[in-house]
Amino acid sequence: xxxxxxFIYDISVALGAESIDHPTIPKYxxxxxxxxxxGQHCNLSRLAMCxxxxxxVDMPSHFVSDGKTLDDYPADTWILPAQxxxxxxxxxxxxxxxxxxxxxxxxxLLFKTNNSRTGRCASGVFSEGYVFLSRxxxxxxxxxxxxxxxIDYVTVDKHADSAYTTHHILLGNGxxxxxxxxxxxxxxxxxTLICLPLKIKGAEGAPxxxxxxx
Numbered sequence: 001x002x003x004x005x006x007f008i009y010d011i012s013v014a015l016g017a018e019s020i021d022h023p024t025i026p027k028y029x030x031x032x033x034x035x036x037x038x039g040q041h042c043n044l045s046r047l048a049m050c051x052x053x054x055x056x057v058d059m060p061s062h063f064v065s066d067g068k069t070l071d072d073y074p075a076d077t078w079i080l081p082a083q084x085x086x087x088x089x090x091x092x093x094x095x096x097x098x099x100x101x102x103x104x105x106x107x108x109l110l111f112k113t114n115n116s117r118t119g120r121c122a123s124g125v126f127s128e129g130y131v132f133l134s135r136x137x138x139x140x141x142x143x144x145x146x147x148x149x150x151i152d153y154v155t156v157d158k159h160a161d162s163a164y165t166t167h168h169i170l171l172g173n174g175x176x177x178x179x180x181x182x183x184x185x186x187x188x189x190x191x192t193l194i195c196l197p198l199k200i201k202g203a204e205g206a207p208x209x210x211x212x213x214x
Contacts, residue, residue, distance in 0.1 A: 018122035110150035150178035
C-alpha cells in the first residue's frame with residue numbers, strides 16, 4: 001500500500017497521443033475491431049506496436065548478442081531508488097552537469113532535459129533536435145555503476161548516430177535503459193522508481209508504465 005504522504009508522478013507518455021515513434025521502428029496504432037455502437041457484444045481493440053513503443057525499457061540483448069533478456073530480471077529489479085537530475089544544456093547531457101550529484105551504485109539516474117520542459121517528449125512527433133546522452137556522460141554512468149539510465153526521449157543516442165554509441169556503452173556494461181519518459185512536472189531529487197515492463201518471453205525490450213514515488 002502506498003503511504004498517504006507519498007506523492008506519485010506518472011512519468012509515462014500516452015500511447016497514440018503523446019508517444020513518439022522513432023523513424024527506425026514500426027509505428028504504433030490502435031484499431032477498434034469490435035464496437036458496441038455496431039451492435040457487437042463489446043468494444044475490443046487491436047494494437048500494432050513494437051517492444052520499443054512509447055515509454056519502454058531496453059535490455060542488454062537489444063544491442064548485445066549474448067546480453068540479458070527480460071527473462072533475466074525479476075519483477076523486484078524494476079523497483080529501485082532513483083535520482084532525477086536537472087540538465088540545462090540545450091543539446092546534450094554532459095558530465096559537467098552531473099558533478100556533485102548523489103549518484104549511488106545500482107540506483108536509477110533519470111535525466112530531466114529540455115525534452116521535458118518544452119513538451120518535446122510528449123508531442124507525438126519525432127524531432128531531430130532532441131537532447132541526447134553524450135558518450136562521456138554514458139561513460140560516467142558506467143564508472144559510477146548506475147543500475148538504470150532514463151531519458152525523456154525515445155532514444156539515448158544522438159540523432160543519426162548509426163553506431164548507436166551510447167546504447168552500446170550502457171547496455172554493453174549491463175546498464176538498463178528507460179526511454180520515452182516525461183519529467184516535466186518532476187522536481188530534481190531522490191525518488192523510488194517503479195517501471196514494470198510487459199512480461200514478454202525472451203524480449204530485448206518492452207513497453208512499461210513508469211511512475212516515481214516521493
